[in-house]
Each structure stands twice: as structure tokens, then as C-alpha cells.
Amino acid sequence: MSKNEGDHVSRRHFIRQSAALGIGISGVSIPAFGQQADEGHTREGVVMSENRRQLLTRFGLKYPIFQAAPGGEALAVAVANSGAMGAISLTWDSPEQTFELVSRMNKATKGNYYANYVLHFEPKTLDKALEAGCPVIQFSWGIPNKGVVARVREAGAKLGIQVSSKRNAEKALALDPDFLICQGLEAGGHVQATAALGATLLEVLELAHDVPVVAAGGISTGHDIRRVINAGASGAVLGTRFMATQESDAHDIYKSSLLNAGEDSTAYTICFNRDWNAAHRILRNSTFLEWEAEGCPDTGSKPREDDVVADHPIFGPAKRYETVPPMQGHEGTPEEMAMYAGQGVSMVNDLPTANDLIVRLWNEFENPQA
Ligand SMILES: Cc1cc2nc3c(=O)[nH]c(=O)nc-3n(C[C@H](O)[C@H](O)[C@H](O)COP(=O)(O)O)c2cc1C
Structure with a gap:
């Protein structure tokens, strides 16, 4: 059975359209146009764009690798302390849990993590998160209104917004975010996207100019990261891949199911x-x-x-x-x-620590032969 036979939403045609175009992270490579970037090549031979440099500096990162929101506190701490961007999910937490979790994250990390709010639900604990000193708020499944953005800014926090189309990228960019996440249909979890990452990423990058765009959906290896960065993204978000790590709070049966999954799973x-x-x-x-x-x-x-x-x-x-x-x-x-699970799950074959995974991803990124 093919993957597309598992599709049950009205947006089926987008998948067909993407397949017809040969778009996809693990399939036909995305046309590289990262060459508009500026200052010389890094060791891996990929142009270090000013936007990627901004992203690393702005968030104190060694690697332009973002964890997606799920996975729990231990994973978020491990990712952040490995030099990548950790993530926590606050949408469903109580105000007390929010305050305590953010306070613990601030003690355990250097502040290189973000808190996700799914805007399909009211971000009821936002003020608690900000009061506790949450450094970065990231919204998905909706564009925050100006009042919400003002609260984030007044608290001194940075702002990220997930987009999945040209239209919502325009709305998000009008709010002057510190970064965008561009999600594609390949993503695991709740999928706001309606088109494959390759197509949407190009459209969003055209609009984003100096706002760093981090790509999400189906990314499991350093080679995948290289492809999106070559296409102009400043970094990559990995959800499914980080769920299969030692520190993730996923059930052991979930982890082993990820390891056993294939291309049509x-x-x-x-x-x-x-x-x-x-x-x-x-x-x-x-x-x-x-x-x-x-x-x-x-x-x-x-x-x-x-x-x-x-x-x-x-x-x-x-x-x-x-x-x-x-x-x-x-x-x-x-x-x-x-x-x-995202469509990159077939490339998830082991259960490393977050740090070992990040080091490996970067080694693959730097070495196309790895
Ligand atoms: C277990 C799981 C839970 C997720 N929960 C959220 C969430 O709470 N909020 C959100 O914006 N995205 C969520 N996502 C989607 C991720 O933010 C991200 O877009 C996705 O994981 C990227 O695709 P990948 O899994 O192929 O790496 C979730 C993904 C997974 C795998």
C-alpha cells in the first residue's frame, strides 16, 4: 500500500501535485539557491548565509538544528545543552506547571530553547511563561494577534511563528518575527501544512528576506538538513527523529515502532x-x-x-x-x-542520546559521503 492511500483529508491533491513535481526532502533534490548568501564557505562547503549566522547568534546556538515541541523536559535540556535549540510544549500545561517548567529550563540551559503554543487553542498560560522568563515563544497553527505579540515583546522574549503557505507567511512577517518555521506536509504530528516542504519553502524564502526560516517536515539526517540549507533555509526542525532518543519521553513501544517503521508506514x-x-x-x-x-x-x-x-x-x-x-x-x-511520525521515519534506525544524534547529524551535514 502506498503512503497516499493513507490520506483521508480533502487536501489529497496537494500530495499528488507535490509528487508530480518531484518535490520532497528525501526524493529529488530541491534546487539550490542558497547562493544568494554572503560571506564565504564553511568547512562543510555550504555557504554560511547571513541569516543562518543571525539565527545562531540570536539564540546562542552551535548548530542550526531545532527540536520540535514534543519530547519532554529532559530532551529539551539535552538538546539545548548540546548546542542546538531545545523546545517545550506549553499549550496544555496549567499556569503553575508552566511557571515551574520555564523556571527549571532557565536554570538548566543557557536559554537556547523555545516554548510552543498551538494557537488552535487559547494560549492561556502565556503570561505565566513570560513572567517566568521564557526566552522564546513560538506559535503554530495560527498567526498571533498584535496584542499577543505585544505581550511577548514587552516581556523581552523573542518570537517565532510556524507558517505553511505564502499567505500565512505574509501575515507572520508583518509581525516582525525573529524566525519563521516553515512546515511541509511530510511532517509528523499535527500537520498545519497542505503542501510539500520543497514547494512551500521556496515561496516562503522569497518573502522572508532577512528573517531566518527554519524548515520542518520529514527531516531525519544531516543530509536532509544540508538539502534544506542549500535551498536557502537557515536551519532545520526535527520532530520524529528526536522522539527516538534516550531522553525523549515517548513510550518504549512508540520508540521501537519508530525504529521499525519503513517508507510506507x-x-x-x-x-x-x-x-x-x-x-x-x-x-x-x-x-x-x-x-x-x-x-x-x-x-x-x-x-x-x-x-x-x-x-x-x-x-x-x-x-x-x-x-x-x-x-x-x-x-x-x-x-x-x-x-x-513524519515521512523521514524510515531513516530513524537507532536510539542515540540527543547529544550523539546532534553530533552525528552535523557530521553528516559536513560530509556528504558520511
Ligand atoms: C509527537 C509529535 C508531537 C507534535 N506536537 C506538536 C505540537 O504540540 N505543536 C506543534 O506545533 N507541532 C507539533 N508537532 C509537529 C512538529 O512541530 C514538527 O512540525 C514535525 O515534527 C516536523 O516533522 P518531522 O516529525 O518529520 O521531523 C509534533 C510532532 C510530533 C512527531
Whole structure:
């Protein structure tokens, strides 16, 4: 079965369009136009653009590698302390949890991490995060309004916005962000994008000028990072790849499923929509296959939809089709939960520490033969 047979949203044609164009990180290479960049070559032979330099300086980074929001505190600390950009997710945390988590992150790192808010939901704890001294706020799934941006700026925090089209890139750039994340359809997790990364990245870069753009979706290796940087991105966001690390808070069964996944293992779908009806990319697990075999019915007619598939000492019971992924501490049948994965998952074959992974990614970036 091909990947596209797992697509169940109305935007199917975008995937076909992208495939027809030969666009994709792991497939036909993106035309390199990073050559507009400025000052000489780095050791890896890729032009170090002024925007990449800005990104590294602005956030105190050694590597232009960003963790995506999931993975938990230990992973975020490990990524940041390895010289890359750590990330935490604050959308669903309470004000107290937010304040404590940000305070701990500030103590444990040099402030090279960002906090993600999914704007499909109200960013209720934003003021708490800012009060605790969160250095960088990054929004996805929506463009923040001017009031929200003013609160971020008044607190002295930096601003990142995820975009996935020319149209929302224009809106985001009007807010003068410190960086953009450009997400492509290859991404794991909830997928705001409706087109492949290669196509959207070129459009967004044309608009972004001196605002650094960090590419996300299907990126698993240093070679993938080189391709997006050669195309003009200033860095890369890796979600799925970082979930399969020692420090990530993903359940062991989720981690081993990522390691065993192949090229046709993901589906772009709305299967797990109990608490958020949005497109996402997951591994084709038993819950998905059963739902697909029944013709992808709507909520209310889904197979076994009232099952509690796992329980967690902090997060409580998880029903089938909920968006929560299997995390450490989940007891039950975690394999039946939403195991988010991007299209680069077939290149995820081991469980390194975050630091070993980052060093390897950069070695691959610098050495095309590695
Ligand atoms: C387990 C998981 C959870 C995610 N949760 C979020 C989230 O809370 N907010 C968000 O903006 N993106 C989320 N994403 C998407 C990532 O931000 C990013 O776009 C994606 O992981 C990049 O694609 P990749 O997984 O192929 O590297 C999630 C991704 C994964 C794999």
C-alpha cells in the first residue's frame, strides 16, 4: 500500500501535485539557491548565509538544528545543552506547571530553547511563561494577534511563528518575527501544512528576506538538513527523529515502532480526532488500520471508540482516537494510541542520546559521503 492511500483529508491533491513535481526532502533534490548568501564557505562547503549566522547568534546556538515541541523536559535540556535549540510544549500545561517548567529550563540551559503554543487553542498560560522568563515563544497553527505579540515583546522574549503557505507567511512577517518555521506536509504530528516542504519553502524564502526560516517536515539526517540549507533555509526542525532518543519521553513501544517503521508506514489522516479535529501524520497502527478497514467513519461510528486504551498516573485514562501519544508511564496498549511520525521515519534506525544524534547529524551535514 502506498503512503497516499493513507490520506483521508480533502487536501489529497496537494500530495499528488507535490509528487508530480518531484518535490520532497528525501526524493529529488530541491534546487539550490542558497547562493544568494554572503560571506564565504564553511568547512562543510555550504555557504554560511547571513541569516543562518543571525539565527545562531540570536539564540546562542552551535548548530542550526531545532527540536520540535514534543519530547519532554529532559530532551529539551539535552538538546539545548548540546548546542542546538531545545523546545517545550506549553499549550496544555496549567499556569503553575508552566511557571515551574520555564523556571527549571532557565536554570538548566543557557536559554537556547523555545516554548510552543498551538494557537488552535487559547494560549492561556502565556503570561505565566513570560513572567517566568521564557526566552522564546513560538506559535503554530495560527498567526498571533498584535496584542499577543505585544505581550511577548514587552516581556523581552523573542518570537517565532510556524507558517505553511505564502499567505500565512505574509501575515507572520508583518509581525516582525525573529524566525519563521516553515512546515511541509511530510511532517509528523499535527500537520498545519497542505503542501510539500520543497514547494512551500521556496515561496516562503522569497518573502522572508532577512528573517531566518527554519524548515520542518520529514527531516531525519544531516543530509536532509544540508538539502534544506542549500535551498536557502537557515536551519532545520526535527520532530520524529528526536522522539527516538534516550531522553525523549515517548513510550518504549512508540520508540521501537519508530525504529521499525519503513517508507510506507505513515498515514496523513484525521483518524485521531477525539479532542482536536485536525490533520495529522501517524504510524499506521492497529487503531488506524481497523478504522480504515471500516471505511474511515466519522466520530460516533468509529470502531471501539469508547475503549480506554491506556492509563497514565498523571494524565489519566486515554480513550481510543485521542490525540495524546503514548508516553513513558502509559500502561495498557500504547501501540493503539496515536504514534506521530513524519515521512523521514524510515531513516530513524537507532536510539542515540540527543547529544550523539546532534553530533552525528552535523557530521553528516559536513560530509556528504558520511
Ligand atoms: C509527537 C509529535 C508531537 C507534535 N506536537 C506538536 C505540537 O504540540 N505543536 C506543534 O506545533 N507541532 C507539533 N508537532 C509537529 C512538529 O512541530 C514538527 O512540525 C514535525 O515534527 C516536523 O516533522 P518531522 O516529525 O518529520 O521531523 C509534533 C510532532 C510530533 C512527531
